[in-house]
Amino acid sequence: MKIPLTIRSKLLMAAFGILLVAGALLLVLNLTTVHDKFEERLQLRGVTIARLLAAEVANSVLTEQYAALELMLKERLGDEQDIEYALVANKTGAIVAHTFQGDFPADLKGINLVPAGQDYAIIRLAAEKESLIDIAIPLLKGEIGQLHIGLSETSIKKQTSEIFWMIAWLIFATMIFAGVVFTILSRIITKPLLGLAKTAEQASQGNFNLYFDSSSDDEIGHLARTFNTMIAARMQVEKEREKLIEELQTALKEIKTLSGLLPICAWCKKIRDDKGYWNMIDVYIAEHSDAEFSHGICPDCLKQVSLETYNRLTLEQKSRDDHSASEGKS
Amino acid sequence: MIISTLCWLCFMFAVLQVVAGCSPNPEQKISLEKREAAVPEKKNGKAIRIAVGGMITPREGFAYYRQFLDYIGEKIGQPVQFVDREDYAEINKLVATGQVDVAFVCGGPYVDGRKEFGMELLAAPVAYGETVYYSYIIVRNDSPYHQLSDLRGKRFAFTDPLSNTGKLVPTYMLAKMHETPDSFFGKYSYLGSHDKSIHAVAEGVVDGAAVDSLIWEYANRTSPKFTSKTRTILKSPPYGIPPVVVPKELSPELKDRLRKIFLDAHTDPKGAEILKKMHIDRFVTIDDKAYDSIREMKTWLERQKKVK
Incomplete structure (x- = not known):
């Protein structure tokens, strides 16, 4: 069964949708671009450190002071958190100094050879526990060997992961905040609408003596004012309709009074009323309608x-004359 | 509706995790657990100790000196220890005390060493067809300076207090103008090597510098990144090329063996290949008189000092 969506649901869905899409984009950006940028910066930093170190170790390699060289490597890189190791290979590829405790990992021998004419070479290494970036710098153009430093990607992964979860939590917190805000907002929006709907329902039942109170200047306020105007107009129309009906009913009543069978004298044309009295026709009509009579005489x-x-x-004059004559005789 | 939204969210999260796990670059698998011992440091017991002070190549040519020293070791049948020191005075001290058996030194320190403790000439390189070299006074290409007098009050770089072309020659030139570095330049410093002086001029760190002609030419032919930004405003008269020297106490037998190796290097394929990279035609014996011009210059300068 399809559940009708309320404005609140729609607003919440829109807010969550936007946040999820924005959050997803941020997370993808973090996992791709940010990670790559971190790695790029780490590599640049590694190349700079390796170059400085290469300039410093060349003499020790030339003079074969390997113990001093190893000590120097350990001193220089002791505090560098992202540098997992440094090692120096001579021209034959043999490792002559390194920063590992004890012996060095045999797999690092002969890796990442810098092609002729290149300033440095970078390769990625997958060790047992972590990924490494090996940066190789030729010593005196590669004539005496190569310096390698191994950068750990652990800090990058940690930073990227921290940013990932920070964004994820931020999205989650924003969604909760948005949920609260949009719930309040939807209530603010829907409350007058629900009131208006209730008023409209009352109006539909014929109660036009209504007024929807809204003081806001927004669209809902405008809707309320328009509704009130409509109700007022509707009420006026209703009043006029009632008056008209009343008038029509009165007229109908009057028409009904003069209609029907009226007993009339065939000779004098008097009309007999309900009480049995014979009334002059003009008097009867005047009493039962708004008609009035003016009295005159037709030519006939x-x-x-x-x-x-x-x-x-003539008869009256003759009578008077006769009477006068009789008195005279007497 | 809610269920579909949740499903969509889960799907999106899964996609993000997959994206996070994807790496644009392939990785080479290695083990950090399988270990191996590093090459041990060579023992210095019976090694021939050779110091490299006065080079005729820039720093990048240092490797070829190392190769040449290994070549000497191969020929003599003994390991060779490369001895490197910060300045010419230290190298001279090592030769004086017999702590090195052979040394590549600059002309100036040779004259000093000869005078002070009898430093002996073993051989000298022939570079660009000559056994002489020059001091170049260089400035930046785009600078308005065209002669040494234009550098009055400017910033100037010397190489080493004992360097012939990098200190002695320009000081001599100034003395001829009745000036000293202190009175003539606004500020001057010792940069330790001719490469650094060229670099400093090219980058505008200093206004001028006195450099070894052999090093400037080498750099200009191999990687003119910095030399191309410089211009020579003055070329000195020729001076005896930086020689190879030995302490006077070195056994004549070893001295002869070493000399032979130097003199024959250009006839050996491996030796010739290394010499070619060093821009050295061959090694020849050289008479002490080749350094008389430097000696005279030093004597004249000392006399001037005393007069003042």
Whole structure:
């Protein structure tokens, strides 16, 4: 089942990924370039020491003062930690002086001969317990022999190993630190987002009387402000909708009042209400709607009304005249 | 996800360890445990002791002197001990006290030794066709100095207080100008060998130096790294070449045997090969008169000292 990745997980993965890649590069760099540079510097130092020593030992080789030569080699190299040995071979290749206790290792005889015209020669040796670098310097252009010094790679390996583990621990410590920092950072980022999500959930349930409080000026603050504006707009729309519905409901109600079967007098056109009273049609409509009436007389009615009024007025005048005449006679 | 990340980490670590274990250069396997004794020092019992003081080659030619001494040992049937000392005075002392049987000395010390304790001439080399040599006053190529007087107040290098070409001749030249090293040069020092003087001038450590013409020529022909940076502004008159000498007490028989070996060396293939490397044509007998010019020079300088 695929587990959804949270922002925190993504941030942590990104941080760890970057640290691991950077750390791996540093470690590779340490194991290759740094080691090579250390070795190169060690070799240069070895060549310099060997050259100085070669200039110093030449006379002793010429004069065959081998005991004095051996003593000098031991005195000169006694404090040099990286130099495992020094030995002098004469022109025939025989070892005439060396810094080993007692006899010298037979395998060192005849190794690393400097080709003619070269200032020095370097070869790597694999001994029982360690790797060595043998530097050979010709004495008086090789006419009287060669001086060899053996450099131990132990210090280089130790230094490289120390740097390796230092980097490894540094990466580990940085990863822990990054884990803590990114956890806090992700909480800072996700907390308002979670709050916003909760508010949005409430809004989705129809509660628009909401306000998401965020005072930050960052993207999340901007999102919160936009959300608040959206909620406010949504609330306004909702209010207007409710008002409209209310108005429509009122109108509908009114429409329902004037609709249906209305009992009306076929002769006088009065309408009977729910209580059984006969109402003038204009009064009934005025009461059950917003309609208002202005009273006038249409031309047809006017003709009829005028004739009737004339007849009535004529009859009334005749009646009054008749009444006056009777009183006069009396 | 976590498992895959951990797997990736383990893989990366393994790769790094492999990378660390890889070495760009092949290694030669050796054992430091199998031991062997070194060549013992030669016993000095009945060895012929030969001191090399006045050389006609630079230091790099020292090896050829060693080879020539071994050649003498082979011919005489005795081991030869190479005796090396720091300066000419010490070599003269060894000859005077009979601590060496033969010595290669400079012309100046020979004149002193002859006068002081009867040092005897055994033979002398012929180099570049002559049994004479010169003192060269050298300066750097790019320097503005063209004659000895231009070096007034400058830094100068002598070879050895007893050296003929490296001290006596330039001192004599200055004396002729009514000057001494102290009054003429701003600063001067003794560098111990002609090679060092050439090197010092080439590197600008000193402004000028007096050197042996034989050594300058040798260096110029074999490795002109330093001589090519120098220029000769003055060449002295010729003087008797540095000879091979013996103490006057040395047995006539040994003296004759040694002389014969020297004089015949150029006819022997091995001897000739070594002489060629030393830029020596052959060895010849030489008369003490060949060193009269040095002797006169010394006498004149001593007289000047006394006058002052």
